[in-house]
Amino acid sequence: MAGRFPEGFLWGAATASYQIEGSPLADRAGPSIWHRFSHTPGNVQEGHTGDVACDHYRRWREDIALMRELGLKAYRFSVAWPRVLPEGTGRVNEAGIMFYERLVDGLLEAGIEPMVTLYHWDLPAALQDRGGWANSEVIGWFTGYARSMFRRLGDRVRLWITLNEPWVTAHLGYATGVHAPGMRDIFAAFRAVHHQLLAHTEVVKAFKAEGKGEIGIAVNLGPQHPASSSDADREAAERWDAYLNRLFLDPLFFGKYPEPVVDRFGWALPEGWEREVEKVKESMDFVGVNYYTRSVLAHDPEDPFLSARSVRQDAPHTDMGWEVYPEGLYEILTWIRDRYWGPRIYITENGAAFPDKLENGRVEDPKRVDYLRKHFLQADQAVGDGVDLRGYMVWSLMDNFEWAFGYTKRFGLVYVDYSTQRRVVKESGRWYACIIEKGEV
Numbered sequence: 188m189a190g191r192f193p194e195g196f197l198w199g200a201a202t203a204s205y206q207i208e209g210s211p212l213a214d215r216a217g218p219s220i221w222h223r224f225s226h227t228p229g230n231v232q233e234g235h236t237g238d239v240a241c242d243h244y245r246r247w248r249e250d251i252a253l254m255r256e257l258g259l260k261a262y263r264f265s266v267a268w269p270r271v272l273p274e275g276t277g278r279v280n281e282a283g284i285m286f287y288e289r290l291v292d293g294l295l296e297a298g299i300e301p302m303v304t305l306y307h308w309d310l311p312a313a314l315q316d317r318g319g320w321a322n323s324e325v326i327g328w329f330t331g332y333a334r335s336m337f338r339r340l341g342d343r344v345r346l347w348i349t350l351n352e353p354w355v356t357a358h359l360g361y362a363t364g365v366h367a368p369g370m371r372d373i374f375a376a377f378r379a380v381h382h383q384l385l386a387h388t389e390v391v392k393a394f395k396a397e398g399k400g401e402i403g404i405a406v407n408l409g410p411q412h413p414a415s416s417s418d419a420d421r422e423a424a425e426r427w428d429a430y431l432n433r434l435f436l437d438p439l440f441f442g443k444y445p446e447p448v449v450d451r452f453g454w455a456l457p458e459g460w461e462r463e464v465e466k467v468k469e470s471m472d473f474v475g476v477n478y479y480t481r482s483v484l485a486h487d488p489e490d491p492f493l494s495a496r497s498v499r500q501d502a503p504h505t506d507m508g509w510e511v512y513p514e515g516l517y518e519i520l521t522w523i524r525d526r527y528w529g530p531r532i533y534i535t536e537n538g539a540a541f542p543d544k545l546e547n548g549r550v551e552d553p554k555r556v557d558y559l560r561k562h563f564l565q566a567d568q569a570v571g572d573g574v575d576l577r578g579y580m581v582w583s584l585m586d587n588f589e590w591a592f593g594y595t596k597r598f599g600l601v602y603v604d605y606s607t608q609r610r611v612v613k614e615s616g617r618w619y620a621c622i623i624e625k626g627e628v
């Protein structure tokens with residue numbers, strides 16, 4: 188099977204600020220919730236922090252050269268809000284914003300289209316002290332910050348993403364506490380859902396009033412399959428589907444929260460929410476899809492959360508313990524096409540972690556090549572079946588700080604030797620460069 192992607196298809200790679208930049212407090216930047224969280228013992232594997240990461244804050248020129256070597260057409264990165272506004276609101280920190288201005292100019296000079304994510308999890312710690320995403324004031328804070336970014340970069344950046352994986356922010360950050368800010372409060376998690384939806388919408392409105400280009404959201408999605416044909420397993424899978432896949436997209440397209448989620452948590456929608464959520468409908472230009480795997484679910488009354496447990500399949504898994512399931516990408520893309528009337532889509536993340544080794548100056552990673560090839564083919568099939576797919580950002584450009592796993596998981600097309608900061612293009616990176624050049628899988 189071979190696939191040809193449309194002319195102008197945006198092949199790229201993605202990263203995020205806290206995961207690669209390092210120097211989190213440089214040039215008067217404020218601390219983020221991830222700075223605080225990673226410096227609290229017990230939160231991140233092996234006590235790793237983002238203090239140095241890939242040192243991209245200082246090596247960004249070298250990293251643009253690497254992107255050129257790979258032939259990337261686009262590069263998705265995020266802005267660290269506390270570099271631009273150390274306290275989260277107020278006056279812009281010139282040195283912080285200049286870093287991103289230089290990065291964007293460098294990308295454009297190299298012929299690489301920047302795709303900018305405004306929020307990829309590094310909230311200014313000062314705003315967490317005021318409740319973070321659980322406080323409705325965050326809508327105004329986020330809009331103010333976004334306006335500053337549009338004003339400074341809007342003349343050069345065409346592609347914008349408001350929030351990365353808002354479900355992860357709410358679920359892992361506020362419900363299970365595995366991510367910053369480390370809260371375990373399901374009601375705070377729902378407030379974080381609601382406020383992210385409203386903040387996203389306000390920012391889209393601000394963009395439409397002033398900006399040129401396209402703006403969307405990046406959501407993490409994956410098929411939720413039942414482990415058997417029993418009604419109980421089917422319902423367990425439906426609950427997860429509503430909670431993971433539809434929690435943001437249903438409000439954004441239909442102006443309504445998915446019923447199974449509301450029912451499950453005995454969640455009487457707070458006063459005014461039903462009315463507010465109606466207004467978040469259909470405001471953006473595209474859906475960004477972050478796809479990694481699927482889940483297979485069985486009903487489990489012991490599970491306190493959604494009465495469901497995930498059943499491991501007899502199939503290859505990545506180093507994250509995630510099943511390799513390329514068909515799921517086709518399933519998700521065509522599901523979006525059918526359920527939400529065929530919106531424009533970018534794959535804003537897809538990739539795999541494997542325990543790569545640097546040997547004799549080379550990194551052979553055939554499993555990643557195989558993973559990517561199979562996913563590209565599924566994407567191609569979806570394009571053939573009418574999905575309006577415009578681009579594909581591989582996660583990740585280079586190995587980086589994988590949140591609670593620290594540096595123990597390697598997702599990069601480029602290997603990073605953290606003891607020297609040497610970068611080595613992996614076999615998968617070379618292979619990807621050939622695909623981009625030919626425009627064919």
Ligand code: IFM
Nearest residue numbers: 203206352477536582589
């Ligand atoms: O590293 C993360 C990224 O920050 C968000 N999406 C999933 C990736 C792999 O876990």
